[in-house]
Amino acid sequence: MFKTIVSRLFKQSIGPAIVAIAYSLWQHWPIGLSTQISMLFGSFAAAFFLASWFAGQVLRTSKQVHDEERFNTIINRLDGFDAKSLENLKLATIDQIDAQADLLSLQASVKLLVPEHIKAMIYSMHLDQGDPVDAPFVKPWAVSDESLAVGRRMLKEAAERAQK
DSSP: OHHHHHHHHHHHHHHHHHHHHHHHHHHTOSOOTTOOHHHHHHHHHHHHHHHHHHHHHHHHHHHHHHHHHHHHHHHHHHHHSOHHHHHHHHHHHHHHHHHHHHHHHHHHHHHHHSOHHHHHHHHHHHHHTTOOTTSTTTGGGOOOHHHHHHHHHHHHHHHHHHHO
């Protein structure tokens, strides 16, 4: 970052330095023994200061123009995002929220509609297959020990009927 700052300072001050050197030489031409270094330095310093100030004004103004153009671009983009677009976005969001609520309601209904003994049968099947009790696909079907016994008895009876 320091390198970038020094590079930019050099680029921005080389123009004023050339102008200041040219002005100093022009003011004290021809340079001879009677020309004092202090007079050359004084002319250079004043010219460099004024040229740097002017260059700073030009750079500041060009930056303001650039920033204003970018700001106008942003405003134009926001103007394109009118009230109708906002209303459409709002409706789409509400539709998504409603769909999510419907899905959660359906899930809750299915859990309530499945009788305890069927839950026990499903849970028992998972356990008989060696699935861990805390597996995500087993947990929702967890039941009491009594229901588990009923579910296993029902599975056993169904297996016996299937063999006959």
